[in-house]
Amino acid sequence: MPIREIVEQIKRGDKSCKDILNDIFPRIEQGHKKLNTFITLFIDRAMERAEKLDKMISSGKETGCLTGIPVAIKDNMLLEGTPTTCGSKMLENYISPYTATAVRKLEEAGAVIVGKTNMDEFAMGSSGENSFFGPTKNPHDPAKIPGGSSSGSAAAVADGQVMAALGSDTGGSIRQPAAMCGVVGMKPTYGFVSRYGLVAFASSLDQIGPFASTVEDAALVLKVIAGHDPKDSTSGNLGGWTPDPILKLDKGIEGRKIGIPKEYMAEGLSDDIRQRIEDTAKGLEKKGAIIKRDISLSLTDYSVAVYYIIAPAEASANLARYDGVKYGYRSMQGKDLQDDYKLSRQEGFGDEVKRRIMIGTYALSSGYYDAYYLKAQKVRELMKKDFMKVFNEVDFILAPTTPSTAFEIGEKIDDPLQMYLFDIYTTSCNLTGLPGMSIPAGKDSNGLPIGIQLITRWYNDPHLFTLAKEIEKIYEQ
């Protein structure tokens, strides 16, 4: 049942928010035990909110469009009074002193947040295996990775533990686990959703976005959390106007031009996924869309390299604050200040985080800044131009989300470079700021979900949902 209809039921009085929560609670309990989806659950807090909402409804007060809907948020988003660990020992005991804007909007719309989901430490990872609190497992096959870094949010939605969730996407961390887990996951245009209260990984790449089981539900959540925020200087200001994703859902795609970049369909892509994209394209042609199979994004090969210079560079500065002085893990073994810093960070951070901080520090250091960081930023500008050219020819890009479906837990963890290459199709959206969505497109021959990716122009997010809705209809059978 779409979220919209459940909310209508609640507002009509057919069901109470408390009922909804009580119904879903066993699913959460069991699911979490099996899949390790949550780092912190706060059912009591959720229950209080549900009761409050029920009181408001019965006294005739207005409540929002997500009233009573159980949702989860990734554990790198601050919610006042709750732990925000970022999947790390460094912040294991950190209690949020304020609430992130996007999260506040969720609560103001009446959503009931049940807990904080598991994630790769500080959002650095593509498999869910980099969490201090143990890996999350894929609901379709617990031996497989759920994807990362928003592993818990994707898995919780796929497993029916919550009706929607928030994740964050810096290099693919919403879209990729959405593909692995067979749910809808969307990264909006950079600046569309406020980053205030999202623990920064790479400031120029991070965005918060929704997970849901259907396109319409995802659109609804995005509508709630989007909009200019004066507390975030990078938050887009469209003169007071926020594009509405719900508005364009059923507009159809007759006459729309959809491009498939030939570089994305080359070697390295699994046959199942390649075929699925072709099938999808044919299905869309039947609906009146025009498919162009020869568009070119010539800089595709550079996207992972550019990403793995810029993201760690920004991260090395963003994670410098974790030193045990003001909050977070502090080693008590240090003999002086320098020692304190070294030991706290050595012991508080996991391997992948340390790896990326080192890469980033190197890329920004004197003598290397020009060759690495500056160069990467220049290529990034070229990539934007590349996409602008393509969007002169087409309105949307249809592409794979990942080169393959979910792999085994433990399979790539010892080969960071292999892990990085898994991000090949998703990093471009972060580097250019373009909006991208992964939607489920059936399963592969092993029964694992396939996700395909849709990309469009900056701030054309609502139309992305239009296309997604049409594709969803194709796979509804």
Place this chain on the structure above:
Amino acid sequence: MNSNKYQTVIGLEVHVHLKTVTKLFCRCRNEFGGVPNTHICPVCTGQPGSLPVINKQAVKQATKAALVLGCEIQRTSGTVKRRIDEKGKYVFESGTTGTFDSVFSRKQYFYPDLPKNYQISQYEKPLAVDGKVFLEEASILLTRVHMEEDAGKLIHTEGDISLVDYNRTGAPLIEVVTEPRIDSPRKASEYLKRLRQILRYCDISDCDMEKGSMRCDANISLKKSDDTQLGTKVEIKNMNSFKAVEKALEYEVLRIAKLLDEGEKIIQETRLWDESRSMTFSMRSKEEAHDYRYFPDPDLPSLIIEDALIDEIGTELPKELPLDRKHRYMEAPLCLSDYDAEVLTQDKVVADYFEEALKGLKVHSPGCAGKLSNWITVELFGMINSQGIEFSDQPVKPEYMAELIEFIEDGKISGKMAKDIIREIWDTGKSPFCIIEEKGLKQITSYDEIEKICQGVIDDNPGIVKKYLDGKEGVIGALVGGVMKKTQGQANPNRVNEKLKEILKGK
């Protein structure tokens, strides 16, 4: 040791704390003092997920400072500079350095008073470039002015514990950098005085070195006159007053000259000034290279100064700078002394008060302006200091000041009486006229009246008169004193003196 064969090359970096209501990137109060860690928030304590948002008032203050210091600024419609035209007026004109953005950069290093372990500053693309500060007999070129946030304060207690106070973290600063062309410690301290005067005058900062709202670091090197290259520079820190800056640099000139004379190599290092021992000492045993790994802060857009803001500032900047105003006071018709003009133009409110009072002076005898100046800087300042209040809070209206001076010039009251009257004005807020009327404080100036009283005093003091007539002319003071006593200080002392001498002559 001959330090005259070397040229001194000094560059100064001054950090100035801007007067704004809130901090540079958050809404916390920008105030000194206060209970530690009470003016803080997630942004200025570097909590996870917090983001900086630029304070527009701080941008305005920084832009104002840059313009008044003659720097070039990028605005939406091109670059702009403020300079004096042929008529002696300040005008805005296009700059010459081409277009440039102003960008915030992260300066990265680890220290407990820096919550994010990076400082948001400006590196390759500062707010403003070039600039000039006029001294009495020279001008100091500026390289740049840029904006940055301040760090917190560390307090070292006894034992191994240090405490950190984040009240000051995120406070808005500008850094003013001179070209390395200041050629003497004297000029360095004069530059600091003028810089302070200008910035206080325009209400940009309090520039109080004791409170820390103005901090100065210096770079100094020596070279032989025929050397084209600059010598190795030494950085000096921890100078807490203008005098300290001058002394520290003088010390360094001698120290470096001695080393050069002995053929020693100058080590590029940071040295701290020790006020108690009047010497500098090296801060580190080996030089640690600081790689700050600057990069543009992705959380903040480029800083673009709107044309409208420049126009707004243009209307708010004073039409003349303090040094110009001082020179005007020294010229006709005011003809104030260098010292008086300097004191009056230290603070805009004082100079404004002076000119307001001048308007009320109808009598413009020579020296009138000087008298007024004296009354302000000696009497008024004296009362202000003893009360411990600000000049702008003192109660004597400028028109009353003028009235008082008028009465003195007319001979209606004596200088001494005026001192009492001004205290009355302070306490009661009444005009001099009212006070004089009410208390009947008229100076006795009529020769007949004075003659009568003088005669009386002479008759009463035959002993003193005899001494005077015997040649001890100084004792006339005692007779004058007697007359003053009899008239409760209301007799004009000069005329009393005259009359007494006249009468005694006749004896």
